Amino acid sequence: MTEAPPGSDGRLAAVLRDCGSAVIAVSGGVDSMSLSSFAHRTLGSDRIRMVHAVSPAVPTAATDRVRRQAIHEGWSLRLVDAGEFADERYRANPVDRCFFCKSNLYSALSRLSDGLVLSGTNTDDLGDYRPGLAAAEELGVRHPFVEAGFAKSDVRALARRLGLPDLAALPASPCLSSRVETGIRIEADTLQLIDDIETWLRDRLEPETVRCRLRPQGFFVELDAATLQALGSEGRVRLIRGARSRFPELAGRAFAVEAYRRGSAFVGDKQVVNG
Structure with missing residues (x-):
């Protein structure tokens, strides 16, 4: 001691x-x-x-x-x-x-x-x-x-x-359920896919911040501004293609890349949330 x-x-x-x-x-x-x-x-x-x-x-x-x-x-x-x-x-x-x-x-x-x-x-x-x-x-x-x-x-x-x-120096990383939009049922296999996608993106891009959100329309990857800018429009297209090839579970579902917004999976009366 x-x-x-x-x-x-x-x-x-x-x-x-x-x-x-x-x-x-x-x-x-x-x-x-x-x-x-x-x-x-x-x-x-x-x-x-x-x-x-x-x-x-x-x-x-x-x-x-x-x-x-x-x-x-x-x-x-x-x-x-x-x-x-x-x-x-x-x-x-x-x-x-x-x-x-x-x-x-x-x-x-x-x-x-x-x-x-x-x-x-x-x-x-x-x-x-x-x-x-x-x-x-x-x-x-x-x-x-x-x-x-x-x-x-x-x-x-x-x-x-x-x-x-x-x-x-460890970035904040709230629980994986915080990636699922309010009202969408929490499923273990969905959280595993979210974790796998975020791990793949961290290894590939080394972003400061990455969140894979599940919304009714599908999956939306959010990246910090610097990573998103370095990626560029062509890089986004390649990333989406790579993700669809790497994760067959995305078939038939929307998948997009956009700017990180804190707590964007939260839909409710409170507007200040972690995630």
Whole structure:
């Protein structure tokens, strides 16, 4: 275990010590991974355990990342099925789908722990429409980054201080269900196709941001402005042809390439969403 440095890291360490024994819901993103690394180095495996939910909605790369970090740092890690795919309220993909996802996740984690459940939520998340936070409140989940006053930039800075530069630079990548337009039923095979398409595009183009959205008309790939500009109109045509050749599941469905728009798969009263 390490001694807490002064300043923000000291505040975070104090929050974690106040939590006592706890499990951390680690998704594979920069927030939960940084919290897990800091908590493990500060308190040790006797008091902090990590739990990662394996689900069709979780990108394969995220699960692989969690496994590697757990081995590298000696985390106490458990992989579980949170059970959200057995919940028809989640599968129906309503506006508040995340509430049902997080309710299932945090309930599963609570059954595994005699202590608290912790999340990687930071203060920037509080300004978004996040029904999952309501589920966390109902189940008594604590958010150490929020309690210590960490914004997203502070989390990335923490990752750098921990000697994890690749994690610090990791782009945001919400769950794969966030790619499916509100009201379209969540299906495991659809999420697998979305993950496969995004992985193929990352390997091919190395974009800063890529999302493969499912809308009633079909699949729409969204890319950051720089990648889209470098691609050009001819490049878009080649990319679409390549995707149709690579993924026969696209046959008979629309497939297009366009500019990234944050949360564009969300259709509802709230207009500020992650994704």
